[in-house]
Amino acid sequence: xxxxxxxxxxxxxxxxxxxxxxxxxxxxxxxxxxxxxxxxxxxxxxxxxxxxxxxxxxxxxxxxxxxxxxxxxxxxxxxxxxxxxxxxxxxxxxxxxxxxxxxxxxxxxxxxxxxxxxxxxxxxxxxxxxxxxxxxxxxxxxxxxxxxxxxxxxxxxxxxxxxxxxxxxxxxxx
Amino acid sequence: xxxxxxxxxxxxxxxxxxxxxxxxxxxxxxxxxxxxxxxxxxxxxxxxxxxxxxxxxxxxxxxxxxxxxxxxxxxxxxxxxxxxxxxxxxxxxxxxxxxxxx
Amino acid sequence: xxxxxxxxxxxxxxxxxxxxxxxxxxxxxxxxxxxxxxxxxxxxxxxxxxxxxxxxxxxxxxxxxxxxxxxxxxxxxxxxxxxxxxxxxxxxxxxxxxxxxxxxxxxxxxxxxxxxxxxxxxxxxxxxxxxxxxxxxxxxxxxxxxxxxxxxxxxxxxxxxxxxxxxxxxxxxxxxxxxxxxxxxxxxxxxxxxxxxxxxxxxxxxxxxxxxxxxxxxxxxxxxxxxxxxxxxxxxxxxxxxxxxxxxxxxxxxxxxxxxxxxxxxxxxxxxxxxxxxxxxxxxxxxxxxxxxxxxxxxxxxxxxxxxxxxxxxxxxxxxxxxxxxxxxxxxxxxxxxxxxxxxxxxxxxxxxxxxxxxxxxxxxxxxxxxxxxxxxxxxxxxxxxxxxxxxxxxxxxxxxxxxxxxxxxxxxxxxxxxxxxxxxxxxxxxxxxxxxxxxxxxxxxxxxxxxxxxxxxxxxxxxxxxxxxxxxxxxxxxxxxxxxxxxxxxxxxxxxxxxxxxxxxxxxxxxxxxxxxxxxxxxxxxxxxxxxxxxxxxxxxxxxxxxxxxxxxxxxxxxxxxxxxxxxxxxxxxxxxxxxxxxxxxxxxxxxxxxxxxxxxxxxxxxxxxxxxxxxxxxxxxxxxxxxxxxxxxxxxxxxxxx
Numbered sequence: 012x013x014x015x016x017x018x019x020x021x022x023x024x025x026x027x028x029x030x031x032x033x034x035x036x037x038x039x040x041x042x043x044x045x046x047x048x049x050x051x052x053x054x055x056x057x058x059x060x061x062x063x064x065x066x067x068x069x070x071x072x073x074x075x076x077x078x079x080x081x082x083x084x085x086x087x088x089x090x091x092x093x094x095x096x097x098x099x100x101x102x103x104x105x106x107x108x109x110x111x112x113x114x115x116x117x118x119x120x121x122x123x124x125x126x127x128x129x130x131x132x133x134x135x136x137x138x139x140x141x142x143x144x145x146x147x148x149x150x151x152x153x154x155x156x157x158x159x160x161x162x163x164x165x166x167x168x169x170x171x172x173x174x175x176x177x178x179x180x181x182x183x184x185x
Numbered sequence: 186x187x188x189x190x191x192x193x194x195x196x197x198x199x200x201x202x203x204x205x206x207x208x209x210x211x212x213x214x215x216x217x218x219x220x221x222x223x224x225x226x227x228x229x230x231x232x233x234x235x236x237x238x239x240x241x242x243x244x245x246x247x248x249x250x251x252x253x254x255x256x257x258x259x260x261x262x263x264x265x266x267x268x269x270x271x272x273x274x275x276x277x278x279x280x281x282x283x284x285x286x287x
Numbered sequence: 288x289x290x291x292x293x294x295x296x297x298x299x300x301x302x303x304x305x306x307x308x309x310x311x312x313x314x315x316x317x318x319x320x321x322x323x324x325x326x327x328x329x330x331x332x333x334x335x336x337x338x339x340x341x342x343x344x345x346x347x348x349x350x351x352x353x354x355x356x357x358x359x360x361x362x363x364x365x366x367x368x369x370x371x372x373x374x375x376x377x378x379x380x381x382x383x384x385x386x387x388x389x390x391x392x393x394x395x396x397x398x399x400x401x402x403x404x405x406x407x408x409x410x411x412x413x414x415x416x417x418x419x420x421x422x423x424x425x426x427x428x429x430x431x432x433x434x435x436x437x438x439x440x441x442x443x444x445x446x447x448x449x450x451x452x453x454x455x456x457x458x459x460x461x462x463x464x465x466x467x468x469x470x471x472x473x474x475x476x477x478x479x480x481x482x483x484x485x486x487x488x489x490x491x492x493x494x495x496x497x498x499x500x501x502x503x504x505x506x507x508x509x510x511x512x513x514x515x516x517x518x519x520x521x522x523x524x525x526x527x528x529x530x531x532x533x534x535x536x537x538x539x540x541x542x543x544x545x546x547x548x549x550x551x552x553x554x555x556x557x558x559x560x561x562x563x564x565x566x567x568x569x570x571x572x573x574x575x576x577x578x579x580x581x582x583x584x585x586x587x588x589x590x591x592x593x594x595x596x597x598x599x600x601x602x603x604x605x606x607x608x609x610x611x612x613x614x615x616x617x618x619x620x621x622x623x624x625x626x627x628x629x630x631x632x633x634x635x636x637x638x639x640x641x642x643x644x645x646x647x648x649x650x651x652x653x654x655x656x657x658x659x660x661x662x663x664x665x666x667x668x669x670x671x672x673x674x675x676x677x678x679x680x681x682x683x684x685x686x687x688x689x690x691x692x693x694x695x696x697x698x699x700x701x702x703x704x705x706x707x708x709x710x711x712x713x714x715x716x717x718x719x720x721x722x723x724x725x726x727x728x729x730x731x732x733x734x735x736x737x738x739x740x741x742x743x744x745x746x747x748x749x750x751x752x753x754x755x756x757x758x759x760x761x762x763x764x765x766x767x768x769x770x771x772x773x774x775x776x777x778x779x780x781x782x783x784x785x786x787x788x789x790x791x792x793x794x795x796x797x798x799x800x801x802x803x804x805x806x807x808x809x810x811x812x813x814x815x816x817x818x819x820x821x822x823x824x825x826x827x828x829x830x831x832x833x834x835x836x837x838x839x840x841x842x843x844x845x846x847x848x849x850x851x852x853x854x855x856x857x858x859x860x861x862x863x864x865x866x867x868x869x870x871x872x873x874x875x876x877x878x879x880x881x882x883x884x885x886x887x888x889x890x891x892x893x894x895x896x897x898x899x900x901x902x903x904x905x906x907x908x909x910x911x912x913x914x915x916x917x918x919x920x921x922x923x924x925x926x927x928x929x930x931x
Contacts, residue, residue: 014189021197028201032208032221040217044224047201051227058194058238060246067230070253075223075260082264083216086271105207109200112925116199120192136241149247161254168258172265178272210918283911 016057024050033102037083041076048072060141194235201228215267215277219260226256288376288493288791293343293354295336296373299383300422302333307415314408323401326411327394330418334387341380350791353377355428367488374428374492378792381629382425382561385636389553390418392762396644397545399758400651410450410543417443421554425561430479430490433562437475437526440555441468447550448542457541464535471525471532478518482569485511492565499568509573516569516576520583523559529587529617533610534859540602544647547602552609552643553636560616560632564625567796571623577798578709581621581702585716585723588614590856592726596733597842597852600657601646604734607855608683609639611723615698618720622713623798624701626789630777631694633785637773638679638691641766645676648755648763649738653748659734660834664743668752671760673739675767680735682770684728685819690773692816695724697779700811704800721818728822736830744833779812 027050030043048071055064139145150158205228208221230249237245271277306329310322317325340354353376362369375383394414401407420443424436442465449461483490485505486498498506505511523529528536539551550556563570563580570577588611595607612635619628650657652669666673682691702717743749754760776784829837842849851857908915 017189017193021193024197025200025204028204028224031224032204032212032217037214037216040220044220047224048227051231054194054197054231055234058234060234060237060249063234063246063249066250066253070257071223071227075257078260078264079216079220082268086216086268086277101211105211108925109203109207112203113196113200115929117196120196136238140241141238141243141246146243146246146250149243150250153244154247154251157251161251165254165258168261172261175262176265176268206921210914210921213914279914280912282913285911 013057017054020050020053020057023047024054038080041079041083044079045072045076048076058141059136062141062143062146191235191239195232198228198232198235201225201231213278213280215270215279216264218279219263219267222263223256223260226252288496289349289352290355290493291347291352293340293356293375295340296354296356296375296426297358299333299336299340299387300373300419300426302329302336303415303418303422305329307412307419310408310412310415314412317408319402319404319407320398322408322411323394323398326415327391327398329415330387330394331391333418333422334384334391337380337383337387340375341384344375344377344380350377353379357428361431367483369431369490370429371432372428372491373426373432375426376792377789378561378564378629379425381633381789382557383422385633386418386421386425386554389636389640389766390414390421390549392765393545393549393553393640393644396548396647396759396762397543399756400543400545400647406450410447413443413446413450414546414549417447417550417555421558424558429492430482430495433565434475434479437522437558437562438472440550440558441465441472441526444468444539444550444555447546448539450542450546454541460535460538460541464539467532467535468525471522473522474518474520474525475522478515478522481511481515481518485515495566496568499572506572509575512569512572513576516566516573517579519562519566519569520559520576520580523562523617524583525559527556527559527613527617528610529559529583529614530590531858533587533591534862536610537603537606537855540600540606544602544643544650547606548640548643548647551606552639556609556613557616557632557636560613560620560628563617563620564629564793567620567625567793570620571796571798574708577621577623578707578712579621581618581713581716584614584617584619584621585702585719586614587611588618588723589719589726590614592723592730594852594855595730596726597849598855599660599853601649601659601662601734601738602643602657604659604730605639605642605646608642608727608731611727612639612683614723615695615720618702618716619698622698622701622705622707622716623796624698624705625793625797626786627694627697627701629789630785631698634682634690634694634770634773634777637766638682638689638770641675641679641763641770642683644759644763644766645672645679648672648759651755651759652752654751656745656748659737661745661748662738662743663741663745663833664739664749665752666739668749669739669754671754671763675763676735676739678767679770680731681823683731684823685724685815686823687816688771688774690770690777692819693774693777693779696812696815697777699724699815700779700808701798701800703811704803704807706799706801721815724815725818725822728819729826732823732826733830736827737834741831741833779808 024047027043027047031040031047034040034043048067052064052067052072055061055067202225205221205224208224209218212218212221230252233245233249233252235245237243237249267277270282274281306326309325310317314322344352344354353374355372355374357370357372359371361371394411397410397414401410404410417440420436420439422436424433424440427433427436445461445465447461448464449458452458452461479490482495486495486503489495521532525532536551536556540547542550570580591607591611591614595604595611598604598607612631616628616631616635619625619631648669649662649665649672652665652672653662656662678689682689685692685695687693699717699720702713702720705713707713776788777786778784829841854860908919
């Protein structure tokens with residue numbers, strides 16, 4: 012059961028990822044990325060990370076991708092014109108390289124003896140593993156400092172984005 | 186192989202990373218490059234969460250949480266820069282942005 | 288030697304230096320008169336201080352006392368000990384008095400001579416600087432300070448010879464003086480370094496004297512000492528214009544006449560003689576070196592006298608005369624008669640400076656005429672000048688009781704009677720010196736007569752001739768007076784105050800004279816007087832009617848000899864072919880091949896070109912495309928991962 016779900020979601024993720032990087036129209040890329048994010052969220056659920064799955068959908072797919080779509084619409088880009096030969100060549104090269112390296116990685120992974128694999132079927136996590144409460148407690152106890160710093164970071168990012176994108180940035184006086 | 190294990194997730198994460206990396210290297214469009222970067226970040230997140238599950242430690246999920254926050258900040262600032270550059274150069278092709286060449 | 292610290296000592300050279308700096312930096316603003324006054328006052332003050340020091344030195348209870356002042360420890364490491372320090376012993380005292388005294392008079396003279404010259408301030412600055420360096424030379428407590436002074440006077444000489452540098456010929460003369468000097472200095476430097484090497488790192492005169500008494504193997508090795516002494520003598524040849532490095536002195540007459548008087552007659556050129564006298568304790572170890580010194584001196588004395596016979600320029604005659612008289616001084620020190628040499632140095636300073644200043648007076652009055660064939664009868668227009676010139680002429684010829692007689696006679700006697708491994712050689716030197724004395728009297732009388740007596744040969748300049756102002760005539764009178772009476776301190780035999788005075792410094796190294804009867808002594812004396820008188824008489828006979836007539840007929844009859852003499856044996860031309868041209872050829876080669884091609888083209892431009900070419904290759908990668916960079920990084924990481 013799990014394996015089936017994993018296979019479907021994994022395939023979907025990979026396919027949409029490939030679509031993201033290969034579409035000519037940026038809007039199509041953005042939408043493919045959304046699909047990819049959804050499938051990854053599904054994978055999170057499989058991995059007992061419920062809180063995180065919800066966050067992924069809310070923040071990533073909901074906010075970040077909306078921002079991307081917004082910018083694409085704002086800049087009103089037309090689809091890229093591509094050089095067919097170049098693209099094919101690049102695709103071939105990168106595809107081959109990826110496959111080659113993946114094979115290597117897989118072999119390495121498989122080489123680990125079954126005994127050392129932490130993926131023992133009997134490894135069942137606690138019932139509230141990955142729940143809002145557990146993760147929340149971690150955030151506010153062990154990881155309180157990074158949590159606060161991230162909020163500072165977000166503030167900086169907001170200010171920075173506003174300043175950089177302002178129309179009157181480069182004119183005299185602020 | 187037939188039982189779902191940690192390393193399946195790790196391999197998937199690696200593939201997503203590779204795809205994202207190829208996307209960054211190959212695409213000319215700056216926005217699509219940023220999207221590929223998001224893809225890579227997601228791949229990293231997936232790895233974190235997988236390890237968290239299989240080690241029984243939610244710290245991995247916390248890490249993924251932080252990465253998400255960072256990705257948000259980075260996307261915001263990156264897109265702001267893209268907009269600013271677009272205003273100047275009227276194009277988003279990164280191979281036109283070579284003023285720093287040496 | 289008993290050393291006492293004397294605080295006034297450093298001020299003796301310091302005052303002229305201060306004068307030089309003031310005139311050098313502010314001269315243009317001060318104007319000619321003020322500059323001259325400052326310079327002259329500085330040197331007079333220095334002379335005053337020297338007298339003061341001398342007076343105290345005389346009053347010291349022990350004759351071996353000397354005054355010292357240590358200024359600055361220049362270099363003290365394990366091996367070397369070099370200081371900036373001054374020494375005022377009896378030898379330095381004599382030299383300092385001569386230098387400052389004659390300099391004072393010449394500075395005074397210059398105030399009149401350089402009147403109206405637009406660069407007078409620069410002149411006085413250089414002249415003061417010269418006095419400063421000369422004082423360093425004679426007051427130095429070690430060879431280092433002496434050498435600094437040695438080089439410095441060479442520099443000042445160059446600056447002053449080429450003073451009117453708008454005239455290319457004059458500037459070239461200055462250059463020639465400096466370069467020929469430099470050749471001598473090289474020998475001096477090597478000698479100094481050998482000395483430094485052998486005696487473990489000190490150049491202090493007292494220390495060297497101690498070392499020379501020790502049984503150090505370097506001292507006992509006569510060849511060693513000979514080499515050192517000869518190398519040092521090479522330096523003396525350059526500075527004191529002996530064969531073969533005398534060629535710069537006649538050319539140096541291009542400078543203003545007071546400069547010729549001061550530097551090229553009275554002071555700088557005597558530095559070599561002083562140096563040999565100062566290092567007498569070294570020379571006693573090498574009779575061979577001393578014979579060489581005496582030989583070069585005697586030969587130069589004779590050689591230069593012959594050239595002086597045929598010159599027409601008044602200053603050139605005096606220049607060759609100077610070279611000749613310096614030869615006598617070296618003959619003296621080469622015969623171990625150091626006090627005699629220094630005495631002749633002193634008397635020569637008086638009468639030669641006087642002669643040069645008189646010449647300057649004449650030139651100034653005739654508005655630049657220097658050819659004696661165009662002068663004549665000037666004694667009617669310039670009585671003071673001609674009288675002082677006559678007195679100095681008699682002095683240089685060696686007529687008693689003028690000072691020149693005593694000093695020259697002493698030299699000839701020492702050469703004849705010295706106890707040496709080479710007695711015949713020294714007798715030959717004596718003969719050369721005697722012939723030289725005859726020639727000296729002859730050409731000086733020729734000079735005097737053609738300039739001042741008979742009928743004038745150039746009516747136009749004669750019209751405007753006049754006696755010089757008193758700033759110029761007073762030094763003439765003073766010097767002539769000194770030339771007359773200086774003999775009193777050098778009376779032969781027991782009354783020789785000069786010898787007694789210098790006894791503690793050079794007495795131990797003075798060569799022993801053979802005992803000769805009174806007949807021999809009186810014979811020598813009368814012989815030299817007779818020779819001098821004969822020379823003067825012959826000169827009068829030949830030239831009493833002017834340069835045409837008998838002299839012209841003689842010149843025609845002995846044409847080859849006359850051409851040779853008037854052309855100064857064509858030594859300059861010889862040097863030009865043998866030394867100067869090959870050197871220029873080598874320089875041209877060095878420039879064209881080594882400098883332009885090897886260094887500039889291949890080296891400098893070549894390395895720049897290589898760097899540029901190498902840079903073209905990596906530039907391809909730096910195209911500003913971030914994706915390219917990223918690709919490189921990823922590829923690198925993968926490679927690393929795969930192969931490690």
